[in-house]
Amino acid sequence: MAERLKVHVDPDKCQGHARCKALAPELFELDEYGNAHEAGDGTVPPGLEDKAWLAKSNCPEIAIDVIEE
Amino acid sequence: MSDVSQPVAHPPVTDWVNDFDHTDPQWTDDPFPIWDELRAASPVVRTERFLGCYMPTTYEAVREIANDTEHFSSRRIIVRDVRPEISRNAAPPITSDPPVHKPAKQLLLPPFTPDAMKKLEPRMRAICNELIDGFIADGKVDAAARYSKYIPVQAIAHMLGIPESDSDLFINWIHMILELGIKDENMLLQAVHEMSDYFRTHIEARRSRPTDDLISYLMNAKDKEGNPLEDSHVLGSLRLLLIAGIDTTWSAIGSSLWHLARTPADRERLIAEPALIPTAVEELLRAYSPVTMAREVVKETTISGCPVKAGNMVLLSFPAANRDPKMFPDADKVVIDRRENRHAAFGLGIHRCVGSNLARMEMQVAIEEWLKRIPDFRLDPAGTVTWSQGTVRGPRQLPFLLGKAI
Numbered sequence: 001m002a003e004r005l006k007v008h009v010d011p012d013k014c015q016g017h018a019r020c021k022a023l024a025p026e027l028f029e030l031d032e033y034g035n036a037h038e039a040g041d042g043t044v045p046p047g048l049e050d051k052a053w054l055a056k057s058n059c060p061e062i063a064i065d066v067i068e069e
Numbered sequence: 070m071s072d073v074s075q076p077v078a079h080p081p082v083t084d085w086v087n088d089f090d091h092t093d094p095q096w097t098d099d100p101f102p103i104w105d106e107l108r109a110a111s112p113v114v115r116t117e118r119f120l121g122c123y124m125p126t127t128y129e130a131v132r133e134i135a136n137d138t139e140h141f142s143s144r145r146i147i148v149r150d151v152r153p154e155i156s157r158n159a160a161p162p163i164t165s166d167p168p169v170h171k172p173a174k175q176l177l178l179p180p181f182t183p184d185a186m187k188k189l190e191p192r193m194r195a196i197c198n199e200l201i202d203g204f205i206a207d208g209k210v211d212a213a214a215r216y217s218k219y220i221p222v223q224a225i226a227h228m229l230g231i232p233e234s235d236s237d238l239f240i241n242w243i244h245m246i247l248e249l250g251i252k253d254e255n256m257l258l259q260a261v262h263e264m265s266d267y268f269r270t271h272i273e274a275r276r277s278r279p280t281d282d283l284i285s286y287l288m289n290a291k292d293k294e295g296n297p298l299e300d301s302h303v304l305g306s307l308r309l310l311l312i313a314g315i316d317t318t319w320s321a322i323g324s325s326l327w328h329l330a331r332t333p334a335d336r337e338r339l340i341a342e343p344a345l346i347p348t349a350v351e352e353l354l355r356a357y358s359p360v361t362m363a364r365e366v367v368k369e370t371t372i373s374g375c376p377v378k379a380g381n382m383v384l385l386s387f388p389a390a391n392r393d394p395k396m397f398p399d400a401d402k403v404v405i406d407r408r409e410n411r412h413a414a415f416g417l418g419i420h421r422c423v424g425s426n427l428a429r430m431e432m433q434v435a436i437e438e439w440l441k442r443i444p445d446f447r448l449d450p451a452g453t454v455t456w457s458q459g460t461v462r463g464p465r466q467l468p469f470l471l472g473k474a475i
Binding site: 015016017018019021022030032033034054057058059060061062 | 426
């Protein structure tokens with residue numbers, strides 16, 4: 001099995017910079033205040049792995065985890 | 070009135086590490102080597118000026134302070150020569166600390182989400198093109214005075230529902246508050262007073278005829294107990310939106326165009342690959358971050374191992390943090406396709422800029438529309454580029470020649 005990735009946004013750290021939504025719109029959603037959470041259960045569909053890492057490495061609050069399962 | 074001090078000229082700085090001054094002409098012209106010198110000396114430096122003020126010089130020290138609302142208060146957010154009494158609803162939420170900060174911030178967030186900004190984008194494109202129409206035939210332009218300045222003013226006027234034709238009035242108030250006000254208390258008070266009177270008139274008009282804009286939105290907003298906001302809160306937040314929304318983005322657009330005027334390779338790449346513009350905007354925000362904030366130390370602590378004592382101000386330089394080579398490889402170079410960019414141009418922690426999505430949209434649109442119509446431009450050797458002083462840094466005079474060099 002190829003490794004599968006999941007993304008997770010720590011809601012206590014997220015301050016709504018929205019960089020993840022700009023870089024990986026398929027993987028993140030914003031609430032009415034513009035704060036982010038992962039789309040669905042955070043599972044990264046095949047082919048979007050790069051975007052997951054990109055979102056993580058551009059979050060100024062270090063609020064995003066990419067979990068390898 | 071005798072204790073309202075007159076502005077005092079600052080002596081020139083000769084020892085940056087022990088006596089820094091962000092209003093010194095050398096800092097205004099070229100702050101980057103100064104920040105490198107300070108960073109090499111210590112993660113936190115201090116000056117006796119401004120009644121005592123620290124400056125964190127590394128990204129890490131800036132992050133520590135931004136995330137520490139227990140020892141560092143936002144009740145004063147501009148480093149100035151004087152420390153007048155604090156007014157409770159100065160400009161919430163930027164001047165608020167926990168626990169009152171969060172509800173005040175949540176009120177302002179929904180109108181500034183990325184989706185809300187998308188609705189404003191067509192109007193912004195039209196504004197940019199109207200501005201370009203005004204000078205493109207001349208072959209030369211002061212891009213700070215005739216382009217970058219009016220984009221954010223007209224955007225925020227549009228959102229607040231106040232006349233775009235009052236732009237020069239707003240720009241003058243902001244100059245009085247953010248630049249002259251550092252050393253001249255009377256100037257700052259006069260501008261705040263005039264601005265408050267201006268908004269009171271607009272609030273009154275909306276009591277009988279509500280409108281679909283941010284002023285009516287704030288007038289109708291309710292706190293957690295379901296009560297309307299106090300008038301002073303509405304006024305304070307309106308002052309904040311006007312002040313914070315204008316010369317910040319004016320500066321960011323201006324610095325971006327200044328960079329592109331001097332860097333044909335980056336210009337050509339963005340014209341060939343417009344999809345790269347959002348990435349380039351992030352890098353331009355990092356390299357030329359306009360906004361330096363402040364905190365007041367309210368409880369003794371240590372930052373990056375350096376003792377910090379109550380009663381001092383803190384110059385919270387996000388621009389200097391963004392030039393820290395420990396955080397950003399090639400920190401002193403503009404790498405327009407930089408992939409990893411955790412820059413702090415919009416702040417870190419709970420005070421993240423409410424208008425960051427607006428500013429990003431304005432910058433992207435302003436650069437896209439400019440490059441579509443003016444692919445070739447350069448600094449006019451007969452003119453001089455000048456930069457604003459103090460809290461917000463950006464070009465205030467930006468003379469360009471338009472078209473290919475002959």
